[in-house]
Amino acid sequence: MSINIFFAAGPALWPDYREPLARACREAGLDVTVSDSAPDPSAVDYIVFAPGGVIEDFGPYANAKAVLNLWAGVEKIAPNPTLTQPLCRMVDPAMTEGMVEYVTGHVMRHHLGMDAHILGQDGIWRNDVMPPIARERRVTVLGLGELGAAAARMLAALRFQVSGWSRTQKDIPDVDCLSGEAGLAEALRRAEILVTLLPNTKATENILDAERLALMPEGAFIVNPGRGSLIDDEALLAALDAGRIAHATLDVFREEPLPPAHHYWAHPRVTVTPHIAAETRPASASRVVAENIRRGEAREPFLHLVDRTQGY
Numbered sequence: 401m402s403i404n405i406f407f408a409a410g411p412a413l414w415p416d417y418r419e420p421l422a423r424a425c426r427e428a429g430l431d432v433t434v435s436d437s438a439p440d441p442s443a444v445d446y447i448v449f450a451p452g453g454v455i456e457d458f459g460p461y462a463n464a465k466a467v468l469n470l471w472a473g474v475e476k477i478a479p480n481p482t483l484t485q486p487l488c489r490m491v492d493p494a495m496t497e498g499m500v501e502y503v504t505g506h507v508m509r510h511h512l513g514m515d516a517h518i519l520g521q522d523g524i525w526r527n528d529v530m531p532p533i534a535r536e537r538r539v540t541v542l543g544l545g546e547l548g549a550a551a552a553r554m555l556a557a558l559r560f561q562v563s564g565w566s567r568t569q570k571d572i573p574d575v576d577c578l579s580g581e582a583g584l585a586e587a588l589r590r591a592e593i594l595v596t597l598l599p600n601t602k603a604t605e606n607i608l609d610a611e612r613l614a615l616m617p618e619g620a621f622i623v624n625p626g627r628g629s630l631i632d633d634e635a636l637l638a639a640l641d642a643g644r645i646a647h648a649t650l651d652v653f654r655e656e657p658l659p660p661a662h663h664y665w666a667h668p669r670v671t672v673t674p675h676i677a678a679e680t681r682p683a684s685a686s687r688v689v690a691e692n693i694r695r696g697e698a699r700e701p702f703l704h705l706v707d708r709t710q711g712y
Contacts, residue, residue, distance in 0.1 A: 402431050403693065406438040406461075409450035409470050417470075420682045421448070424690035430697070446693050447485070451476040458482040465696045468689050469706075470680050472547070473627065475600040478708045487706040488692055491546050492685045499597075499678035502625055503551040504558070506649045506671075507593050510621040511537050511560075515647070535559040540591035542584075542607070543598035543626060544570045544577065545712070547678065551595060563590050567603070588615040593623065599712040600627040610635035619646045625677035628653040633664075640669040651677045 407414055407421065414436045425432040438444050441460035449455065450470040458467070459482045466486045469477060474489050509515065512531050520526060537560055541552040544566040556562045556574035564572060565587040569579040578587050584607075588594070594616065598604045608622075609632040622645060624631060633654070639645040649671040650664060656675055664670045692702050706712065 402433045403697065404438075404443050404445045405432050405434045405448060405693070406444045406446070406464075407434060407436045407448045408438070408455045409448055409453045411436065411454075413450060413470070416682045417448070417686060420686040421689060424683075424686035425693065427687075428690040428694045430690065430693060432693070446696065448689055449477065456480075456482075458485065461485070466692065466702060468692055470685060470689075472678070472680075473600060473712075474706050475711060478706055478711055486702055487708065488702050489704045489706050489712070490680055490685055490688060491704045492680055492688055494681045494684035495678045496547055496550050498681075499547045499625060500550050500554050502651070502677035503595050503597075503623060504554050506623045507539060507555060507560070507595065508558075510593055510623070510647060510649070533559075535561065537561065537592055538563065538590045539593045539595065540565065540587045541575075541595045541597060542587065542630075543596065544572065544575075545597070545599070548595075548597035549575075551597065555595075561590075563587050584612070585615055588612055589617070591616050591620055593621045596622070596624045596630050597626040598630055600629050601711040605629045606632045608632060608636065610638065613639045613645065616645070618644055620644075621646055622648040622650075624648065625651040628656070637663055637667065640667060645669070647671070649673065651675055 407417060422434050442463050444461050444464050447461060447464050447467045449467050458480065464485050466488055467483065468488050470490050472490050474487060478487060513529065516526055539555050539560045539562050541548050541564045544552065544564045549572055552562050552564045552572055552575045563576045563578060565578045565584050567579065570577045607630050613635055636648060640648060647669045651673045652675055658664060658672060664672050695702055
């Protein structure tokens with residue numbers, strides 16, 4: 401009997417996923433029917449979902465074996481009280497590669513002081529400041545999940561002095577891993593360049609407030625491709641205005657698209673990028689979805705299962 405997959409991630413994504421998802425399932429040896437509609441919710445075996453998708457009440461889909469999210473973040477779906485099915489987040493290898501490239505590019509940009517030359521084409525020969533080499537620069541990564549750990553490993557491979565912080569203790573070669581409240585304070589004190597890749601939870605909201613920003617070295621840089629809610633915006637703007645933080649490169653925001661009148665757009669010490677650090681790619685993401693469906697049919701553990709008590 402064919403496996404019934406309901407693509408409930410919304411009509412905007414359906415054209416991008418229709419063929420890649422069917423193809424990935426065939427390659428995984430699965431006999432599936434993939435549709436963007438579900439006339440009989442009780443017949444649905446798996447739900448492919450994304451925030452803004454077409455389901456608000458998961459109750460009628462009681463027979464579904466899993467909800468497979470297309471986003472790495474699950475904060476917009478995990479709290480749904482009607483969701484009783486197992487929930488899996490997206491860990492897409494291509495998305496991880498994209499995030500590592502974004503983080504590495506902007507860390508190197510700030511480490512080398514590239515803006516002074518790229519933006520300073522005004523006839524002034526600026527050779528009075530020699531940037532340190534990587535092994536003399538301290539970089540901190542907040543969040544050591546799939547994305548954060550991958551970014552930390554790459555930065556360590558480039559010989560930066562890399563510290564990492566997570567809620568629970570981690571062990572990553574060549575990365576000084578810290579945890580707990582005292583560990584967070586120490587990680588921030590070391591952060592000449594700070595990369596934030598924490599999930600969006602109640603515990604991480606405004607984790608970079610005025611008090612914690614003040615722990616960072618004078619003239620530090622921030623790169624935030626994680627979640628907009630991690631940063632207290634007013635506290636960051638004050639730190640930027642005071643020169644305590646030299647520059648913030650921000651890819652994520654509390655409201656997206658970022659409103660045209662927002663102070664970040666015009667601030668000379670802020671770079672805004674439009675949530676492009678790590679896009680989910682249909683072909684590679686479909687293979688992750690297909691593998692989880694294969695696992696569900698074989699009664700093997702799902703990949704990237706969400707602990708809804710933690711929110712990730």
